[in-house]
Amino acid sequence: MDLKEEIKNRLNIVNIIGRYVDLKKAGTNYKANCPFHSESTPSFMVSEEMQIFKCFGCNKSGDIFTFLMEMEGIEFKDALNQLGEEAGVDLSKYSFKQNNNKNSIYYEMNETALKFFSYTLLKLPAGKKALNYLKNRGLGEKHIKEFQLGYAPNSWNSLLNYLTKKNYTLEQLNLAGLIKKGSNNYYDVYRGRIIFPLINQGGKIVGFSGRTIINEDPKYINTKDTPIFKKSDYIYNLDKAKTEIRRKKEVMVTEGEFDAITPFIKGIKNIVALKGTAFTTNQAKLLKRYADTAYIFFDSDLAGNLAAVRGIQIAQNLGLDVKVARLPQKYKDPDEAAKQSIDIIYKAIEDSIGAFDYYFEYILKTNDSKEPLDKKKIATFLNPKISSISDPILKSHYIKKLSELLEVEESIIQLEVQETKQNLENIKDTKETIQKKPENGKDALVYLINSDKPIFNKYYKIAKKENLLTEFEKDILEKYKKEVLKDKVSSGVFKKKEGLEDLFLKNTLEKEETSERQEKEIQKILIRRFRETNDKIKKQLSISIKKAEKSHNNSQIKELSKEFNNIMKKEIKF
Numbered sequence: 001m002d003l004k005e006e007i008k009n010r011l012n013i014v015n016i017i018g019r020y021v022d023l024k025k026a027g028t029n030y031k032a033n034c035p036f037h038s039e040s041t042p043s044f045m046v047s048e049e050m051q052i053f054k055c056f057g058c059n060k061s062g063d064i065f066t067f068l069m070e071m072e073g074i075e076f077k078d079a080l081n082q083l084g085e086e087a088g089v090d091l092s093k094y095s096f097k098q099n100n101n102k103n104s105i106y107y108e109m110n111e112t113a114l115k116f117f118s119y120t121l122l123k124l125p126a127g128k129k130a131l132n133y134l135k136n137r138g139l140g141e142k143h144i145k146e147f148q149l150g151y152a153p154n155s156w157n158s159l160l161n162y163l164t165k166k167n168y169t170l171e172q173l174n175l176a177g178l179i180k181k182g183s184n185n186y187y188d189v190y191r192g193r194i195i196f197p198l199i200n201q202g203g204k205i206v207g208f209s210g211r212t213i214i215n216e217d218p219k220y221i222n223t224k225d226t227p228i229f230k231k232s233d234y235i236y237n238l239d240k241a242k243t244e245i246r247r248k249k250e251v252m253v254t255e256g257e258f259d260a261i262t263p264f265i266k267g268i269k270n271i272v273a274l275k276g277t278a279f280t281t282n283q284a285k286l287l288k289r290y291a292d293t294a295y296i297f298f299d300s301d302l303a304g305n306l307a308a309v310r311g312i313q314i315a316q317n318l319g320l321d322v323k324v325a326r327l328p329q330k331y332k333d334p335d336e337a338a339k340q341s342i343d344i345i346y347k348a349i350e351d352s353i354g355a356f357d358y359y360f361e362y363i364l365k366t367n368d369s370k371e372p373l374d375k376k377k378i379a380t381f382l383n384p385k386i387s388s389i390s391d392p393i394l395k396s397h398y399i400k401k402l403s404e405l406l407e408v409e410e411s412i413i414q415l416e417v418q419e420t421k422q423n424l425e426n427i428k429d430t431k432e433t434i435q436k437k438p439e440n441g442k443d444a445l446v447y448l449i450n451s452d453k454p455i456f457n458k459y460y461k462i463a464k465k466e467n468l469l470t471e472f473e474k475d476i477l478e479k480y481k482k483e484v485l486k487d488k489v490s491s492g493v494f495k496k497k498e499g500l501e502d503l504f505l506k507n508t509l510e511k512e513e514t515s516e517r518q519e520k521e522i523q524k525i526l527i528r529r530f531r532e533t534n535d536k537i538k539k540q541l542s543i544s545i546k547k548a549e550k551s552h553n554n555s556q557i558k559e560l561s562k563e564f565n566n567i568m569k570k571e572i573k574f
């Protein structure tokens, strides 16, 4: 048996996934709200029998390895190590093939580049100025090592020379975003800059951010998008903060590397930074895996940024409870405030306001609630947000707040909010009907295979005799009888082998049945199919009878009518 199978045999997918999501029993399977996309009714299924998971919302599926890789953002090798250890499998007995992942070359280049940057910062005279700069910002050698900071010397080709000597080609280095092509030559992207390695939640270096210390524009440069890095998906410091975020179910969200680093080293361990001003969908999804609540720190000069407001909405739509933490005006950002005193940060968290209160604050910055035209703008901005609130008490609170603010009657606001909601729901309904087309015609298969042996035998026989099964169903059920009911393979293995996983998981998702209910269901399905078949025959017969009547063929009329009556009398018996 191969290593992967051995580990899978020793562990139970229900236990592994159960650590991350709240699994509820559903028939023979388990279901939960999907950890990979946002939803309010579960479409994420786990089958203990088949040892797989599948989400019918976002279509993610797989085994314990895929789950862990996706959930923790790690590679197969790491998932193997982690699960192997848990299963008590001796991994040293197995030799790993050279990692042939096509992206591994990028990780490798970045790691090698970081060695160069670190060495330059800590060991070379060229790094002296940078080292002093960091010390002035409150970072000692311990912190520099913890965050693996480095320095890119103010030169056009020192990294390039170092890496080409390590046998990387110019083309590879260019694709990794480490060098750039000028009019004649390639040259280093980072020059005279403090280097922050951008590490993903799985601990891999996916890119770099460089802050100038020679007053070059722009202040920060990030790795361009590469096969392993997408700026809009990336979250800084998640590798170090994720354990604490998961423990507290809360995450502090800031904007720049130093805004995460300074509070972190002063004790706020659940802090990250986005490389931009607003949440993107992918960032919010990633954080939702670990946290229920996100506290967002806005720089004071960004407080009126519409992009940031949109980001809040994205995060809220994905199920993150967003709170906005505001620093006193005199502090530019969390880095500055934390350097002064970490208590300022704690105070801002304590005084943070909910997203809805922030929306009010935001729109009132640029609009006057006493001006008629502004009133309209304020209402247009706030109505859809209020209408999205599902809690009735909360909703009525904000309706009241808005009515007082605009000095407009509550009932009018209520009406407007209601209308907005209706419009939004109509759009949603249409979308859902399109998505939820039932997969017809395979119910018989599901119920027969899920039933106990005597029930299976009884109804399978009837269904065959009355010719109520499709060729596909007959084929599968015959195999099922020969393999599973004769104990040659387990039902789980059989379903997987025949590619029936989706069918079975989806069925439990929609219906949870006891064996009695299942028997009733089988009967219902067989009766329905029996009637449908007979109806077709009757229709054909009546057409034939009409034809025979036209041509006054009495003997044929008689024969067909007899047949028709027989069909009418025919019943299916259980």
Ligand SMILES: [Zn+2]
Pocket: 034, 035, 036, 037, 044, 055, 056, 057, 058, 059, 060
């Ligand atoms: Zn999903």
